[in-house]
Amino acid sequence: MRQPGAYSGLRISGKTGPHSLPLARIKKIMKNSSDEVKMISGEAPIVFSKASELFIEELTKRAWMMTLQAKRRTLHKEDVVSAVIKTDIFDFLVNLVSENSGKSEDPQPVMEA
Amino acid sequence: MAGKQKPKPNPDQDYRAPQREMAEAEKETAVTDKVVGDAEELPKAIVRRLVKDKLSQLSSDSEISVFREALEAFSDSARIFVHYLSATANDICKESKRQTINAEDVFKALEEIEFSDYVGPLRASLEGFRQKNGGKRSLSSKAKEINKKGKKKDLPSGSGSQNKDDENESNKEDNAD
Numbered sequence: 297m298r299q300p301g302a303y304s305g306l307r308i309s310g311k312t313g314p315h316s317l318p319l320a321r322i323k324k325i326m327k328n329s330s331d332e333v334k335m336i337s338g339e340a341p342i343v344f345s346k347a348s349e350l351f352i353e354e355l356t357k358r359a360w361m362m363t364l365q366a367k368r369r370t371l372h373k374e375d376v377v378s379a380v381i382k383t384d385i386f387d388f389l390v391n392l393v394s395e396n397s398g399k400s401e402d403p404q405p406v407m408e409a
Numbered sequence: 410m411a412g413k414q415k416p417k418p419n420p421d422q423d424y425r426a427p428q429r430e431m432a433e434a435e436k437e438t439a440v441t442d443k444v445v446g447d448a449e450e451l452p453k454a455i456v457r458r459l460v461k462d463k464l465s466q467l468s469s470d471s472e473i474s475v476f477r478e479a480l481e482a483f484s485d486s487a488r489i490f491v492h493y494l495s496a497t498a499n500d501i502c503k504e505s506k507r508q509t510i511n512a513e514d515v516f517k518a519l520e521e522i523e524f525s526d527y528v529g530p531l532r533a534s535l536e537g538f539r540q541k542n543g544g545k546r547s548l549s550s551k552a553k554e555i556n557k558k559g560k561k562k563d564l565p566s567g568s569g570s571q572n573k574d575d576e577n578e579s580n581k582e583d584n585a586d
Contacts, residue, residue: 329492
């Protein structure tokens, strides 16, 4: 499913700069994640910024597939929720979506991503 | 502490139709959120752009619109991703008995949380950034470490250039003939 071309497209499109997400904001989030996180090298937020971009894009793609399946043209939050539940590596987000949806269903056995 | 704190738009003062005032008020708060912002969240405008750009890549023929709630879900998900990745990278850093999270810790953390597909593109991106800022302290300090560790074979540039000059002279001689 994943093609290297999808990532190379990031560099081709001139819209996103090298660090679209503000590094200072990312540093704040990192420090808020745990009291143990004290010192962060200068390069770490750069990697985080790019990783977050890739993550958002992957989540977008998977949510969009849910939208397609529902034959809609508007991406709803439930599409994001469905994408999270269906994707194994997004398990860490299950708590987020389960709180919002209020459902306590057992996660269905998912296929490998 | 507080910089610019814009008062929340009062629906009563909104001159638009009452049916639309909620939507407009929400839009206005969305704009002010971009300025004031939650320090722990990623900028909504950038998240929206990332999502929209990806969608236009995926569906070039039809335009997919995104519900505002969905955008918030993307933003929250990314924030939790950063949290999760930070905590994992921090654990890896502590195992190495260091206090500063560096890029390698992040790469290992990505593999740990099964996002190893990202490591390749991220390394390339980081290398590009390093090359752009070649005069960075971290880069020069790393270069010094590398020189200290292994490469005693590399002689100073003086002798190296001499070898090259010899080659050039020999070439010149060949050309002269």
